[in-house]
Amino acid sequence: MKYYSTRDNQLRISAAEAIKMGLSRDGGLLTPCEIPQIDEAFLKKLLPMRYQDRAAAVMGLYLEDYSLQELTAFAENAYGPDKYDSPAVAPVRTVDGRTHCLELWHGPTSAFKDMALQMLPQLLSAALRKTGEEKTVCILVATSGDTGKAAMEGFADVPQTKILVFYPKDGVSAIQELQMVTQAGDNVGVCAVVGNFDDAQTGVKRIxxxxAMRETLEGRGYFLSSANSINWGRILPQVIYYISAYCDLVRDGKLAMGDKVNFCVPTGNFGDILAAYYAQRMGLPVGRLICASNCNDVLTDFLRTGVYDRNRPFHNTMSPSMDILISSNLERLLFDLSGQDDAPVKEYMVQLAQSGRYEVSGAVREKLQSLFWGGFCGEEDTAATIARYYRDHHYLIDTHTAVAAQVMDQYRRATGDETVTVFVSTASPYKFCNHVLSAIGETPESRGVELIGQLQSATGVPAPSRLAELKGKERRFDRFTEKDGMDGVVLSFLS
Structure with a gap:
């Protein structure tokens, strides 16, 4: 299978080249030239399998230049018991007869980004071998909180790689920041950006x-790639867990094979829900894709009107991984809904860069609204939902998961749709102890990692061991830069 760019549908490169490159040189996002199809027979084969074997089977449909033996080994390494505290890897928890929660935070950094970023370094290392690459790859990452730590955890001390993470100064939780600035590894670097996540992401894409930057770095023996969800090697591992969740529901008698299921996904950069869309395009019986935003509601407005307008106030919220106004992965969806025509997509992206706004065609808007439903959740409702799930279901959820749960309820009230629905849990509640404690009626007695013990004592819910181990860790990184200085940070890091 070949891959092309959302801004150049004549480009044809291999899967290994696409994963190595990360972002197309024309600024577009690399995407498969065709979407492989699955049927009930394929799903039935997956039912008795472990998550690792399901992962290899699904990835093999897209990565034809990787062998099944390779992919199986990668999956064992990525999702084994030394990395994940649940043998199910991505367990589905039943809330009630028609409501389930897909927990994606049982990996080493307690966030859903581990699901892809424990796999990507292995795919990329293999891609370097397959393409005969001799230069060292520098992974540039912009993070709104979780991607940075998960990427560093995956790439730390991986041969022929270096990784540099930019995050918004004062724009992530105290625990998220501590996870990043204490990261071990001789090949890692971290720098805060004065601004928000969009500033960091725009800076990385500009680089x-x-x-001229590429030429300079090539002279030093480096080339750039990405661990953000602009890299296809990030999106593909996320497709797996939607297919796996469906199989779990069928296997456990919660759903009949062929019955449809809705997914409600909290998202800012649109990558996580895009993966659910690709699973649906492959033939997974998916009804509605419910896109859950916090009060940075640019995606909600877009899905309702067909107008994308980032010209609005930026809010720092208790769900910081969703504090985003430029949703990069939307470009892949627009390309697909436009019939793989790069012309309108390029025009949309030009308008976004010039005015911060674009409006899709009527045909694309109709397709969007038939597939997706968008809603947003404010701060008070986020806290109230955490409290309600703890009180009514004895289920402790984080702020991002609460946004999904609340928007799922909005959708049901608005539409009357009683389809079985899975809402996605993207982070452990222990990554946002202060907000979770406040929501359940406790007064936070300190800040950051010191609150882990308080939340555990208050609820009896065990904290992930790796988060508890952050206490007392030495900070390795304290650098920050203005957004216009990111180029200099990269050149210094690769000097």
């Missing part, structure tokens, strides 16, 4: 598209 990728800078021909």
């Amino acid at each position: 990728f598209s800078d021909a």
Whole structure:
């Protein structure tokens, strides 16, 4: 299978080249030229399998230049018991007869980004071998909180790689920041950006598209790639867990094979829900995709009107991984809904860069609204939902998961749809102890990692061991830069 760019549908490169490159040189996102199809027979084969074997089977449909033996080994390494505290890897928890929660935070950094970022380093290392690459790859990452730590955890001390993470200064939780600035590894670097996540993400994409920067780094023996969800090697591992969740529901008698299921996904950059869309495009019986935003509600407005307008106030919220106004992965969806025509997508992206706004065609808007439903959740409702799930279901959830649960309820009230629905849990509640404690009626007695013990004592819910181990860890990184200085940080890191 070949891959092309959302801004150049004549481009054809292999899967290994696409994963190595990360972002197309024209600024577009690399995407498969065709979507492989699955049927009930395929799903029935997956039912008795472990998550690792399901992962290899699904990835093999897209990565034809990787052998099944390779992919199986990668999956064992990525999702084994030394990395994940649940043998199910991505367990589905039943809330009631028609409501389930897909928990994606049982990996080493207690966030859903582990599901892809324990796999991507292995895919990328293999891609370097397959393409005969001799230069060292520098992974540039913009993070709104979780991607940075998960990427560093995956790439730390991986041969022929270096990784540099940019995160918004004062724009992530105290525990998220501590996870990043204490990261071990001789090949890692971290720098805060004065601004928000969109500033960091725009800076990284600008550096990728800078021909002079590429030439300078090539002279030093480096080339750039990405661990953000602009890299296809990030999106593909996320497709797996939607297919796996469906199989779990069928296996456990919660759903009949062929019955449809809705997914409600909390998202800012649109990558996580895009993976659910690809699973649906493959033939997974999916009804509605419910896109849950916090009060940075640009995606909600877009899905309701067909107008994408980032010209609005930016809010720092208790669900910081969703504090995003430029949703990069939307470009892949627009390309697919436009019939793989790069012309309208390029025009949309030009308008976004110039005015911060674009409006899709009527045909694309109709397709969007038939597939997706968008809603947003404010701060008070987020806290109230955490309290309600703890009180009514004895289920402790984090702020991002609460956004999904609340928007799922909005959708049901608005539509009357009683389809079995899975809402996605993207982080452990222990990554946001202060907000979770406040929501359940406790007064936070300190800040950051010191609150882990208080939340555990108050609820009896065990804290992930790796988060508890953060206490007392030494900070390794304290650098920060203005957004215009990110180029200099990269050059210094690769000097």
